[in-house]
Amino acid sequence: MSKTVSTISELIDQWPTIADFASAVGCGYEAARQMRRRGSIAPKHWARVVDASAAQGIEEISFAWLAKHAVGLEAVE
Template identity: 65%
Template structure:
């Protein structure tokens, strides 16, 4: 639904993050499928939280 191959989708799931170049497709697919709450703002917020967690881990 987001226009990427199986391996790319598998890697994003394994890492627990969606590559930013896929965000437009994820938002569009979510709207098309009626999945509420998925927006650019939500994706950006998740990415920021993950970056902060990584930075905290590196500082420890």
């Protein structure tokens, strides 16, 4: 069963710790912490986030989902 998330923070919270998320997507802890705080993930990380999310059982995460949840784009459908 796929997990459902509706925000970047909820996505990152699917890992036990921010450090685990950072390791899964190949970025530093501080970068991951800032992603969670801002509620946005830089496009350069999207491919790894999509792959790591699928491995975590969060299959709804795609480039389109990440673009929709980019800061300032929440209203874009």
